[in-house]
Amino acid sequence: MSKIVFITGASSGIGESIANYLHDKGYTVYGTSRNPKKGSTPFQMVALDVTDAASIKKAVTEVITAEGKIDVLINNAGKGITGPIEDTPTAAMKENFNTNFFGAIDVIKAVLPHMRTQKSGTIINTTSIAGYMGLPFRGIYSASKGALELVTEALSMEVKSFGITVVNVAPGDFATNIAAGRYHTPIFEDSAYKEKYAENLALMDAHVDSGADPRIMATAICKIIENKNPKIHYKVGGFMEKFSIVLKRILPDKVYEKLLMNHYKL
Known part of the structure; x- marks a missing residue:
């Protein structure tokens, strides 16, 4: 039997590339x-909205059934979010965390009992x-993804005895439509950060726009799934992107x- 793969955010970008790639490899994919x-x-x-607990439960139940x-x-x-910390509405920050951080955790909570x-x-968190x-x-985008990185480490230890593997994959810039879907804090005329922002x-x-082909991410994800003893953290990106962490x-x-x-001319 082929493995059943459940992918959130699979209608475009990296998620769609991963789903198509795994489908072509013979996996049973639910995006x-x-x-x-x-x-x-x-x-x-x-259908699944990661900010809606009822929607998550319904989608997971549908696949399990x-x-x-x-x-x-x-x-x-x-979701992406940009803006000076001072100018960015706190409500927009919370909404971003609800998708990038709490949304991912709620999907994990729905799937864990079945696993x-x-x-x-295997749980793979894309950060x-x-x-x-x-x-x-x-800063808010960095914080939401960094928070999920740390939760991945904690969760890995908590569920290992149940035979469950938790992995984090951190991509660099890829050619997707994420920029179009970002929340952009407006460039306020009276902002102290107007020109630099x-x-x-x-x-x-x-x-x-000049990012790499998302299929590179899809290939990396497939290798992780097929690895019997994967690492906890993976970075997928250009040399300088990964070297910046070093x-x-x-x-x-x-x-x-x-x-x-x-680099940012500040």
């Missing part, structure tokens, strides 16, 4: 989105290389901060 269009993908789609199990959960649904019963399962560092004008907003969007570990704080400020 999710808030408003799935039937027949629009070669894999099956179910149809297949009897979920072997792999890929927590991929996420414990079958005494096996971001941005979660390893506080990036200017992306405007410059960096254009830079962030350019990085996504630099953060070895350089003094102020030196690393200066490098980032130079």
